[in-house]
Amino acid sequence: MICFWWKRKSSKNSQKKTKDYSHTHKLTNHTSLDKVKVDLKLNGKKDDSKNDQLALDLKSLKLKVPISADGNDNGSRAQTFSFDELAAATGNFRSDCFLGEGGFGKVYRGQLEKINQVVAIKQLDPHGVQGIREFVVEVLTLSLADHPNLVKLIGFCAEGEQRLLVYEYMPLGSLESHLLDLLPGRKPLDWNTRMKIAAGAASGLEYLHNKMKTPVIYRDLKCSNILLGEGYHPKLSDFGLAIVGPSGDKTHVSTRVMGTYGYCAPDYAMTGKLTFKSDIYSFGVVLLELITGRKAIDPTKSHKEKNLVAWARPLFKDRKKFPQMVDPLLEGQYPARGLYQALAITAMCVQEQPNMQPAIGDVVTALNYVTSQKYDPQIDRVQRCRSPSSPRVRRGDHKHKHNVSDDGNERDRSVN
Known part of the structure; x- marks a missing residue:
């Protein structure tokens, strides 16, 4: 004892959370952020033209944004980046910038001139285990979270078929x-x-x-x-x-x-x-x-x-x-x-x-x-x-x- x-x-x-174990059970698949009725706001604006694709993803998946501890949705602290910006930051996703690969896709180290910061850029693999739903959920969750033991989401790219996430770089x-x-x-x-x-x-x-x-x-x-x-x-x-x-x-x-x-x-x-x-x-x-x-x-x-x-x-x-x-x-x-x-x-x-x-x-x-x-x-x-x-x-x-x-x-x- x-x-x-x-x-x-x-x-x-x-x-909390886990990864694909769906080969064991297939039950009713509820949406990841059900019944939380808050309007989507990105960078303090509704339906900014750069964010139309994310808004469409959100609408098609019927996801809603959770509100934060103080009762406000805070808009989204995440910035939007173009695909060209992120490609330039990684030298067009050069192999020497490659950090690793997971269920979402490949992760690269990059230098973003726009914010003069070293970042980690995760690019969705369209044939990978995770997909658009996971991308949207991550943007919504991390945009509204603020804690020293949660990785900071700096921004994202939702341009055409491209889906990328930009995080603070964790050197170790x-x-x-x-x-x-x-x-x-x-x-x-x-x-x-x-x-x-x-x-x-x-x-x-x-x-x-x-x-x-x-x-x-x-x-x-x-x-x-x-x-x-x-x-x-x-x-x-x-x-x-x-x-x-x-x-x-x-x-x-x-x-x-x-x-x-x-x-x-x-x-x-x-x-x-x-x-x-x-x-x-x-x-x-x-x-x-x-x-x-x-x-x-x-x-x-x-x-x-x-x-x-x-x-x-x-x-x-x-x-x-x-x-x-x-x-x-x-x-x-x-x-x-x-x-x-x-x-x-x-x-x-x-x-x-x-x-x-x-x-x-x-x-x-x-x-x-x-x-x-x-x-x-x-x-x-x-x-x-x-x-x-x-x-x-x-x-x-x-x-x-x-x-x-x-x-x-x-x-x-x-x-x-």
């Missing part, structure tokens, strides 16, 4: 490239950085769930969609699968199942009933990847270890086995108490029953506490020397007995 204490604060609904790339696909010679992320990234991602998720006027389920939380800026500052990206969450007395949104295998919540995959807790499960998988350095699904592993969550579940029940779960690349450089607390949060997030999973506000509170207890190799070395045998396990046992906050008011939360 795992117990973890934290001060509980009131929180609203909590959950994705979390995946630093954690799961580490290049030779690249230094692995240390414990403090991993927990900082986890706390930042949780904060961005909390904004979508609780602080937007129309709460949004992300549906695509995974390492490749967490981008890193200077100082490994994390930002959530890729909002093409975002969907407005249930409201009023509704408990879920019934939709065609979309998600990346390994991150998709089991209850959602089985029923097509999407809730905010679906995002909590995905977050738990990401947190487990940060701790273990293992992929959510790894076909190179043995049968028992291919699925990360399935491998971890029996280990959650035995505190003495916690050190076995830590990424070997950390080389023992982590705090036993912090590991215990991080695994406790993880275990609760990946519970199969949504009603057993914590709210995102509680996850943020818990992770902020974990990040405040930074790993200090000097202190840790002294603690290791004092422990007569099995230092990593014994140190964890000792810390568990004193696992309370400074004010001593945390509540006991248990996971079997």
